[in-house]
Amino acid sequence: MGIIPVPFHISSQGIILLLFLFIITLLAILVLAWRRGDKRARALFESWKKEEYSRLMEWISMEADKRAAIQADAICREWQRNEEQRIRKDAWKR
Incomplete structure (x- = not known):
């Protein structure tokens, strides 16, 4: 039981959905x-778009680095x- 008593229970999936x-x-x-x-x-919307774009580009570069490392390891x-x-x-022969 939590600190604040509530008449219902919210699961972690429910919290994520909310x-x-x-x-x-x-x-x-x-x-x-x-x-x-x-x-x-x-x-605010433009700054959010720029932030999401930079996160996406960072993720793409990390994935490219992972693939390059895998290829280098295979070579x-x-x-x-x-x-x-x-x-x-x-x-x-000897």
Whole structure:
């Protein structure tokens, strides 16, 4: 039981859903205010778009870095495998 007694229980999924609905409602209000020409809402919406764009670009670069690291690892393993085979062939010839 929590500190504040409530007559109902909200699950974690319910809290996430309420938070999601709150964010959607806030965005809808911002978009409506922006369309009506409120300069503060427009500035807030534009800054939010820029922030989301920068987060998206950061995520894309992280994914590209991960893929590049995986490819570099595969190339190194292939080179190591070829080097081991060459050493075995040289040892077998002797």
